[in-house]
Amino acid sequence: MYICLMEFKEAKNKFVQTWGALGSQWGINKTMAQIHALLMISHEPVSMEDIMEELQISRGNASMNLRALMDWGIVYKEYKAGERREFFTAEKDLDELAVKISRERSKREIKPALKVLKEVSTMKSDGTEAERHFVDQTTKLYDFVLKADNVLDKITEYKDNWLAKLVIKIMK
Amino acid sequence: MYICLMEFKEAKNKFVQTWGALGSQWGINKTMAQIHALLMISHEPVSMEDIMEELQISRGNASMNLRALMDWGIVYKEYKAGERREFFTAEKDLDELAVKISRERSKREIKPALKVLKEVSTMKSDGTEAERHFVDQTTKLYDFVLKADNVLDKITEYKDNWLAKLVIKIMK
């Protein structure tokens, strides 16, 4: 029994660390990803106190990153009857999680980038080869990113089980 | 004519800055993304000297990031006849660029993460509800990430014009 508990703790820790590392490689702060990982594998809502304890982080850090996760719409606050403090749960449905992440990234990063691409690609150019190439390349990039963004939107529109449905579509 | 040149410089700069910012949000260092942006819009190969000059960065920084871009397979070294120094060009085909980036990210980040997910999800659990939930959730995550990774692989397999082909498949 003791050994078994140790193994669980070890596996849990490995998962949280790995998720944290993956997060930073994709531009998500480590703690934010770790909190998310922790909530993903918890079978019941977790208090801020417990998150701080498990990840050895400060109250401020926990609070800020929980707020960020809620802003992304992938972590929810919960209230337990008769309990003063707040508890947190993660969106556990992976299709839903992926949809929310992709929507947020599109809104926060892709859409603003598209706006700039549009701007710079419509620069009036009757000039040098360098200018012609610039306009040509940025126009192509605009079209590509726009198309990719739309495809992602279309794919995740199914919401329920979109990945499985995509697999079927592609295999055909 | 003077005004026109200024506008080009301005547009070019805006593009390079935006691409750099987008890069950091996705876990790619700013300078690396900026060098890539610069090469993407150059109609001819660029020397390290010119890159340093345009981006106001040191020789070491330029060298390291060019090496990284070449490791990703999205920037090439070129030699000009009768020139001692090296020149650099970016992969300008966007389909090809996206394929290479997705392949590298899969190899460097997704595959190792999958390995860990496999490990932790096969932890023997005959224990508590917490343990059962952990195994269940990590197993689901493993399946999901594996499937997504395979789909991406399949999509980019077409290489030539894969995005346009994907659009058609999905619309049907």
Add this chain to the structure above:
DNA sequence: ACAAACTTTCATTTTTTTTTGAAACTTTAA
């Protein structure tokens, strides 16, 4: 209205990541 219980904010500190620059290295041509 008060105070206990809890959460949020943000200026400061710490950590991590990126950049620099000078020394070491490589290549080429005479």
Add this chain to the structure above:
DNA sequence: TTAAAGTTTCAAAAAAAAATGAAAGTTTGT
């Protein structure tokens, strides 16, 4: 073989990002 022209490396410095923690703010029960 030498030196000039160029490139790479890596320890140290700088910059950027994240974390801390104490003060301010909020909510709830009496």
